[in-house]
Amino acid sequence: MSISTQKFLLILLILGIGVQTFISCTLKFPEKEEIEATSSSSVENSSSSLAILGSISSSSSEQSEPSISSSAENQNEYSSSSDSEGSDSSSSFDVLSSSSNVPSSSSIASSSNSVSSSSIGSTPSSSSLALSSSSACTAKDNTKTQYCSGGTIKEYGSMSDGTQTYKTVVIGTQTWMASNLNSTPSSGKHRCYAQGNGNGGDSWLPPGSPEVKANCDRYGRLYDWETAMKLSGCNTKSCANQIQKQHQGVCPSGWHLPDTTEWNKLKIFIEKEIYDNWEDVDFGWDVGTKLKSTTGWKESSVSDKGVDSYGFGAIGTGYCVSCEKLSDGSGYYSGEKEEAHWWIANEYVNPYTKDATQAYKSKITYNKKVMTQEYEKKADYLYAVRCIKN
DSSP states (O other): OOHHHHHHHHHHHHHHHHHHHHHHHHOOOOOHHHHHHHHHTTTTSHHHHHHHHHHHHHTTTTOOOOOOOHHHHHHHHTGGGGGOTTSOTHHHHHHHTTOTTSOOHHHHHHSOSOOOGGGTTSOOOHHHHSOOTTTSOOGGGOOSSEEEETTEEEEOEEEEOSSOEEEEEEETTEEEESSOOOOOOSSSSEEOTTBOOSSSSSOSBOTTOHHHHHHHHHHOOEEOHHHHHTOTTOOSHHHHHHHHHHOOTTSOTTEEOOOHHHHHHHHHHHHHHHHHOHHHHHHTOOHHHHHBOSSSSOOOOGGGSOOOTTSOOBOOEEEEESGGGTTTTSOEEEEETTEEEEEEEEEEOOTTTOOOOEEEEEEEETTOSOOEEEEEETTTEEBBOOOEEO
16 A cells, blocks of 8 residues: 555544544433433423434434334323223313314214224214214114104104094104094095995995904095095085184094195105205105105015104005995095005195195105105095194
């Protein structure tokens, strides 16, 4: 090795020692005891401890020092959560409340009692906002004394017309009978489903037979509109107007045939609950679906099946057309387990001809989700009656 080369290497060695001496004098590293003291008091001086940790990691090639795990950092940073054993779940919500994206208390209440770390900062899905089917009742929870109404179990009420006793349900602010009326008026047109004339001229069920009684018990009695309104005894316009104003009809005292406004109120209440509940919207349910009983209907698609969310218990009662003409085949029964019709207290007056031979009705069918209002001939059709409390 030449003398010049040796001089060059000596100069490099001297420069290296100088740089090392400068760094050592400039950066004073904490001792092991200082690091341990800092980690134990990181709650009060978290920023300084993080700075020290950063210095240690950046100079690991120069000086070996003990490391502090991330779990220890988390334990000190969220000290209140480390004592969660034995406390209720609300303490964990308090710790997480500083996050601006934590779900609101209402969404937390409808979810489970624990919150995973992965859910922090995320937006709750529509399913978490929906009423959980596991926490709410359904028609399967109905018993002889209780019914599910809007996700809450309630006790059936009852009312009597002197001969029959009926269960009652509360839907919104209205109280409805939970089954169709089965009252026998002294006059007018009325029958049980499939009841014949009894003169041997038709093939329908003979009056007074057990099968006829069973149909009335199951579906209620069918009436023409004037009988349902008890107008058959009125011979003057003032009498008819007064009865229509009260529209008690064949319903027991304190009850009456609902008018279009009352049916619409029921419909609007249910529609609002459906669209306030994401789960109902997802299933595509409508007013008819929610009022239909889970049984008593012809088989249909899953989405059209009744869920009976309010104890209303609508079933396919069917109807009779021109019952006085059953013998010659002009009259007939139809719609059993397929359609439910209820008379409404309002007449339909044709705006052009001023004809008032028709009246409104509410209708639900086995293969549709909706409930509709239509109008039909007062005297030709026999439909069911569902009473509402005054």
